Amino acid sequence: MNTSMPRYHGLDALRGTAMVLGIVLHAALPYIPGMPSSIWPSDNSSSYSIKIVFEFIHMWRMPLFFMLAGFFANLIITHKSWMFWCNNRVLRVGLPIAVFFPVMGLTLPWIWKYGRTGEFYFSYSNTGQPFHLWFLWHLLIFVLFSILFRIPRKSFVALLRLLNGSGMEVLTLFLYKLKNVIAVIIFKSKFPIGFMLACGIINLWAGGELIINPFGSGLYFLFGFSLYKNPSLFSFIRKEWKYYLLIAILIFSLYIALDIRGVKDITEVIYQTEIRENRPSDVSLFVLTRYSMEIIGGVLFSIGFIGLAEDKFGSYNRFSRFISDGSYWMYLIHLPIVAFTTFFMFAWPIYPEIKFVIATSFTAGVCLVTYQYFVRATFIGLFLNGKRHRGSNFGNVCSACGMSLQNPERFCTECGSELSHQNVALRSRESGC
Template structure:
């Protein structure tokens, strides 16, 4: 049975990427941004709200389907599948899209980089190397292979795991909430501490991001394994629990927003705790809404879901290029500029996706990892392609 709410979840997270990254242009120093004097506090607040659940939602879905792949494939098939579907788009986007992004952002707009500086940004052994928005794919590759080896190890010690499984299944919803929040909080703090004290600071060792998003991947894995238990926790729960989740999000988000600039250690730890609470319940509420109202499909939703992967790869570089031309040649209020760049970026991105990725085999392979398979026609001596 097709889980339409997962498809629509990917579509939602991809589309919200436009709203989030265009918001960064008008709220913080970024790849490209408006004059800091024109930064808009309301737009900044909006981007912070979106960040609560957008990438956790992506990670949750990635974890859910990663364990499915682990159970389905042997190692060679698993590795081939992950490296094709994740590795090829990662490299293609890095050396084409991210390169273009920094040409426009750092070299042309800011004038802070030369062409060679931009080249170094996409060379992995360079000190200035960056994954840009592709950190998500990079982390999913790491998480997926770790999951495969851990799953194989667990199978060898199945007797010791059965007791843990039983305890997890029998916990109350409130207890599961606390356990998952603790997992998110402790994992984030642990890897943030490693990043602070590590002598190595390189984009290929993103300790902070690794800890921040590992928990959501694990929660997705647990939801697949203990579906009868956690489907009720994340999807099919009561309206009262949904309302309670919304209240907790608001209560956690207010101090989170007010303490955003503090460097005090205690406040930073408390901020991380509030972040963990707000993100967990935001994810929970997002999944509930998707299950309750978007567990269906139509032509538009299917198109958005099918395009979600390539849109994720394309949207940020397109936003940078569109913002470059808009900010260079126009001077309007932040709200009008936000809407204009948002609409133009969405149109350009989906047009590129339609013309280059959906219509061209090379584009589909480079930016989704999907290969055309050649099969014989059932009646004629000719070939046709399927994906």
């Protein structure tokens, strides 16, 4: 099996961007009009423009992330093995959960109490877990499902072989065609109506929120998983991404128009029904229409951004690679920082938009500085990303795959690409050759 994996620099950067945008989302929450304090401590001042930013990012960010997770999972399985992928998930997902689960329990509960009461009371609590790390649990659930799925899959293959040997080729052919038709309708169409319908059905009970619905996030994961083995669709998306985004922008505009007219989000209706402020009958046609737009917009934005990333940003870029490498660390640690920063500014007599920019910038700055000086070239970087960058010399990298290079060789030891003469000469001088 080929152990050298191709690099998708655009998708790497897109995945990192999606994770870093978590800072923006969580910085926006205190300033969203009508945000229940039971969900998130809120500032006395709010901003609808901040809400629009939040709704835009929230519509597609996690669907996109899980699509990319599925895409890269298939990449690893294809070029390494299924077992390698499982072990990788345990090391890069399971162990960070074990480390950061108690860290969040030690920081976020008292920060939340400070946001609601203005008082400091240091304590440890697992109430609210897994907080923003919920997507890591979903990734582990996918690994578990893949293990459980291998047993019936092998049985299904054995059954088909048995049917072929017993003169029931017609039934075998029917089952194969049925599987292929379902795959084409849901995962392989250039116009993903079947996929959007499936997402709408599976996500309805949770109001489109993936945090409590691994089946919903799993469907996005499967789409990305299928996309890797569908080069014709991937090529089409890369060429025609602008049309996906154009339709998605129109859908989002209608979504915001419904919100302005007072049409409730279906999640809000479900939440208020649970606390008996609403009746299930309050799920009106307008509410379902807004929900449909959320699903459709999320799918189209995700597909469009995938095409945009590979079409325009598919080559190696030092800055985007740095953000991509640091995004995991930034997402893991950002929530206590951004939450405390926004809560600390509650009493400041300034516009909420200014507070939002301060919180976002300060949190991003802290995350980037700590990554550069305390993570990137240390065992923490190895722990999170599986590699440790030696120092901050961004010149000693392969222009094809972005791998850090330490020895003056002619070919990259990661992807096999021939290195530029300038890079080889530079590293030869550094090594005294």
